[in-house]
Amino acid sequence: MINENTTLWKRWNELANKYPDKTAIIHWVAGEKPYIWTYSKLLEAANKFSHLVFEKGIKKGEVCAIIMRHNPFFYPLYLGISGIGALPAVLAYPNPRLHPDKFRQGLAGMSQRSGLNHIFTEKDLEPIISPFIESEHSTVKDLFFPLEWNLDSIDLAKNEDKLNSLRDEIKPTDALLLQHSSGTTGIQKPVVLSHQAILQHVNNLAKVLQLDETDKVATWLPLYHDMGLIGCLHTPLAFGIPIIQLDPFEWVIAPVILLEAIHQQKATFCWLPNFAYNIMADKIKDEDLEDISLESVKMFINCSEPVRAESHDKFSKRFLNYGFNPNALGASYAMAETTFAVTQTERNLRAKEIKVDRVKLSQGLVDFNNDSLNFRTCVSSGKIINGCSVKIVDENRVEVSGNLVGEIAVNSVSMFDGYRNYPEKTEAVLDSNGWYYTGDYGFIFENELFVIGRKKDIIIVAGKNIYPEDVEDIVSQVKNVFPGRVVAFGEDDPDLGTEQISVIAETNFTNVAELKKLKMDIIKTAMEVDINIHHVYLVPPRWLIKSSAGKPSRKANKERIMNDNDKQIWSEK
Amino acid sequence: MISERLHKIICSTLGLQEDEVEIKDDTLANQVPGWDSLNHVNVITAIEKDFAVRFKSIEVLKCKNVGDLQKLVDSKINK
Numbered sequence: 001m002i003n004e005n006t007t008l009w010k011r012w013n014e015l016a017n018k019y020p021d022k023t024a025i026i027h028w029v030a031g032e033k034p035y036i037w038t039y040s041k042l043l044e045a046a047n048k049f050s051h052l053v054f055e056k057g058i059k060k061g062e063v064c065a066i067i068m069r070h071n072p073f074f075y076p077l078y079l080g081i082s083g084i085g086a087l088p089a090v091l092a093y094p095n096p097r098l099h100p101d102k103f104r105q106g107l108a109g110m111s112q113r114s115g116l117n118h119i120f121t122e123k124d125l126e127p128i129i130s131p132f133i134e135s136e137h138s139t140v141k142d143l144f145f146p147l148e149w150n151l152d153s154i155d156l157a158k159n160e161d162k163l164n165s166l167r168d169e170i171k172p173t174d175a176l177l178l179q180h181s182s183g184t185t186g187i188q189k190p191v192v193l194s195h196q197a198i199l200q201h202v203n204n205l206a207k208v209l210q211l212d213e214t215d216k217v218a219t220w221l222p223l224y225h226d227m228g229l230i231g232c233l234h235t236p237l238a239f240g241i242p243i244i245q246l247d248p249f250e251w252v253i254a255p256v257i258l259l260e261a262i263h264q265q266k267a268t269f270c271w272l273p274n275f276a277y278n279i280m281a282d283k284i285k286d287e288d289l290e291d292i293s294l295e296s297v298k299m300f301i302n303c304s305e306p307v308r309a310e311s312h313d314k315f316s317k318r319f320l321n322y323g324f325n326p327n328a329l330g331a332s333y334a335m336a337e338t339t340f341a342v343t344q345t346e347r348n349l350r351a352k353e354i355k356v357d358r359v360k361l362s363q364g365l366v367d368f369n370n371d372s373l374n375f376r377t378c379v380s381s382g383k384i385i386n387g388c389s390v391k392i393v394d395e396n397r398v399e400v401s402g403n404l405v406g407e408i409a410v411n412s413v414s415m416f417d418g419y420r421n422y423p424e425k426t427e428a429v430l431d432s433n434g435w436y437y438t439g440d441y442g443f444i445f446e447n448e449l450f451v452i453g454r455k456k457d458i459i460i461v462a463g464k465n466i467y468p469e470d471v472e473d474i475v476s477q478v479k480n481v482f483p484g485r486v487v488a489f490g491e492d493d494p495d496l497g498t499e500q501i502s503v504i505a506e507t508n509f510t511n512v513a514e515l516k517k518l519k520m521d522i523i524k525t526a527m528e529v530d531i532n533i534h535h536v537y538l539v540p541p542r543w544l545i546k547s548s549a550g551k552p553s554r555k556a557n558k559e560r561i562m563n564d565n566d567k568q569i570w571s572e573k
Numbered sequence: 574m575i576s577e578r579l580h581k582i583i584c585s586t587l588g589l590q591e592d593e594v595e596i597k598d599d600t601l602a603n604q605v606p607g608w609d610s611l612n613h614v615n616v617i618t619a620i621e622k623d624f625a626v627r628f629k630s631i632e633v634l635k636c637k638n639v640g641d642l643q644k645l646v647d648s649k650i651n652k
Contacts, residue, residue, distance in 0.1 A: 031631050097603040252610040254630030275611075283614040288630050462611060496611060520593050523606045532609040572588060 002206075004199040007170050008238060009083045011199065015240045016043040023242040026265060027072040030250050030257045035072040039240075042076055048151045049080025054159055056144065060085030060166065062117040063178050065110075065140075067091045067125060068147075070247035074223075075233075077120060077146050082177065084163065085170045087192065089114065089178040090224040094128070099528035104132040106188075111139045113421050114178060114190040120144045172196040178420065179229060179336055181465065190420040191336045197414040198230070201339040202238045204386040204414070205231075208344045209269065209299065211239055218244040218267035220251035220258055225463065227304050230340040231271045255280045256288040259322075266296040271332075273463030274305040278497030281311075281318040295323035298347060302379075303332040304463040306451060309353050309377040311497040326350055333381035333449055337429075337436050339414035342390060343449045345382035352380040352448060361452065366403035366443050380448040387413035390449055392442065397431070407455055408442045409435045457554050459490035461532075462498050466490075468554060471531055475503050478525050480518055482506040484551075485544055489558040491535060500534035501526075504557055506541050515570045537561055538570040574598065575643050579620065583639075586619040587612060598640030605639075624650060 002011065015022070020040035027035040037045075058064065064081045066088055068074050081088040091110070094103045107129070110116055116139055119129060123145050133140050172195045181189040205211075217236045221228030236243045244261045251258055259280070261267065277300075302312070316326040331351040334341040345351045355375040357367040384390050391399045392406040400406045411434050418426035429437050439458075442451040459466040471488035475481055485506035490499030503522065509515050519536045526533045545560060547553040561569065575596050584591045587607040594605060602608045608616060617633055620626075620642070626649035636642045 030634050095603055096601060249610070250634055253613055254634050255614075256630050279614065283618070285627070287627070498611075500611075516590060516593070520589075520606060527603075527606060532607065532611075534607075 001203050002199060002238065004196055004203060005172050006199070007167070007172060007174075007195045008176055008198060008234075009079075009167055009170070011238050012039070012046075012079060013043055016040045019240065022240070024237060025072075025075050026242060026244040026261075027070075027075075028244055028246045028257070028261050029070070030247075030254060030260075034244075037072070037075060042079065045073070045076035045151060046079035046083055048154050048156070049077050049146065049149075050083035050163060051154050051156060051159055052146070052149055052151075053081055053086065054084050054163060054166075056118075056142070058084065058086050058118060060170070061087065061175065063087045063089050063115055064118045064120055065089045065091050065116050067093055067119060067121040067129075069093050069122065070245075070249070071147065073147055081120075084166055085174065086117075087175055087178045089116065089180070089190075090229060091180070092222065092224045094125070095530045097527050098530040100128045102529045103128060104135075107132050107140075108135070108137065110180060110188050110190070112137070113188060114180070115421060116140050118142045118144060120146050122147060170195070172199070177229075179224070179226060181336060189422060189425060191416045192420050193230075193336075193339055193414075193416060197339045197416070198234050199238060200387060201230070201341070201414040202235050204388070205235055205341050205344070206239050208341075208346070208383075208385045210347050211241065211269075213241065215241045215269060215298070216244060216265055216267040217241065217269045217271075218246070218258060218262045218265065219271065220246035220248050221271065222248045225304070226336040226340055227271050227273070227334065227463070230336075231301075231303070231334070235340070252279075256284045256292075259284070259289070259292050259294065262294060262297060263292045268296055268298040269301070270297065270299070271301045271303055273498075274302055274308055274311050275462045275496050275498035277302065277311040277315040278495065281314040282495070284318075289322055293323040294319055295325075297324065297328050299328050299330040301330045301332050301344075302351070303334050303341075303381075305460050305498060306453070307331045307351065307379040307381060308497055309379050310494065312351065312353075312379065331379060331381045333408075333440075333451055335410075335438065337416045337438075338388065338410055338412040339416070341385055342388045342410050342412065343382040344385050345380060345448075351382070352446075353377050354380075354445060354450070361405065364405040366405060366445065368403075376452075378450045378452060380445075381451055382449065383447050384449065390444065391435075392444060393437070397435075397437065403443065403445070405441055405443045405452065408438045408440045408449070408451065410438060411435050457489065459488070459499050459501055461490070461501060462496075466501060466531065470529070471501060471503060471526065471533070474526050474529055474531065475505055475522055475533075478505075478518070478522050480507050480509060480514075481522065482541060485541070487544060487552045487554050487557045489554050491558075491562075493534075501531065502535040502537065502558075502561075503533050504537040504539055504544065504561055506543055507538050508541065509538065510540070512570075516572070519572065535571060540568050543568060575600075575639055576646075578623070579639070579643055579646060582619050582623050583608070583616055586616050596639050598638065598643070600639045601637075602639070620646060626650065 016039040219232035360367040389411040468488035491502040544552040
């Protein structure tokens, strides 16, 4: 057990003093020699960043956004910011397809909601971000380029006493970091977590995973995502085991690099969203796998997307001949609001699968009648970990019993205190007894949680949450689409093991050439906000079914488009 | 210069009409509608199949734009 009544800065330094030469982070770049941070070197560099950040006038409690590509100096910068009690907030580096105005709009939304105070980024982004800093409503005071700083020219003696007393003032219950829920242009929910929440979570997760000092975590997950930041950076770093961090952009182009890193570094744990199992099973060639062994892996943990039995099956079959142990297929249910994991499957035990009647499941009843031909295989996300409680509730938030499906509600010692500057959203999801209502549907069977769907209409594409409202707003602005007469929804892609974004839009067009052009206009407009629409269905006016509230119903229209061979629907698949 | 054949494969994989999209040497994948990270592997696989060539992952990683991809294809064909 690690001490929970301290700060992360003190914990990291404790490790650096105890194991100065132990590897903390292996920064991986495909085809290059990895950059290795030992605990002592990492904390030495982090301390230098703390001095520089302090000299810039940054104060305890201020939010420092970090927008940076895969770079070895990201880690000491992140640690250095938290080392003066400021809150690092990792934001996604803008995809080049994202229109600068839309990127600034996203920053403005975060700035207003989260109260961003400073931005640390790369020089390349200066022309894009500067106009936002100078705008009237920006809360951001400064733009810094920390990769340009000279760490060797710092006079550490100058502010040492001030920094030490500042660090002594930081309490375990003080805020450590701020992270944003996914979202694109508008809906961002900032979550603030304390040192204690992280440390408690590390202890609880380490216990269930039976982590020991020989373990290593391999990851390509982006650090603006809770699975990457908490699961794969904070947990191993505070526990005292190495992280092998790959570039997400490199992994998605060449998925085999994760397996190369696991093989070369003998990694033991790896968290992945469901689609990654499909990508690796389907897209990695035999010749790329020569000499690769996955024998070292104790667990691949499927998290952040609904876990699919088919994905586990195909991954297991694909890599059986490469030393992969099928019992290493684990799963977890996790979210930023509870710091990270709520449930976790056990070591050396493949995530449990059960077959239930699909029709009854859609009616909210779990029926294990295996004679049914129309069954769905549900995969367990594991047992509830120490410090957490889970209950299944009905629409009135009353706990349901037995084999009933309901909304998953969670309580945790590592619970967030509410969304920052978003009391109405906090009130909607967090009750006075500390229960967080997740918006996910599921059931409990033999003390294990099975997550089967969502109450909310969120589309999860490769582990990234996309709010349909964002997509609908963008598509509504396209010329020749009826504003407000648009529905966005997630369409299952069994090959990729994830959802893809589909859109139904009403238009007056009937000519095929015009419809084709409109489809392209819709796709290109969405690209500007980094949304990739996979399918466009164009329908005539008044085709969309309205809900009782008078708005087009996502559920009803999705069902109609999926089941209807209506000749009025135009699409190119 | 991007060959008609490569242009056609890319468009066909992404469900685009060839005359809808201009692809030049310096075109980046993310400038082509639908060519996102999830579709990238599909595009590469389609190119390999059509030209009957095999790319190593690291070779694909080094391609910064479609022009680089064309050069990679050419280098394989001319071997």
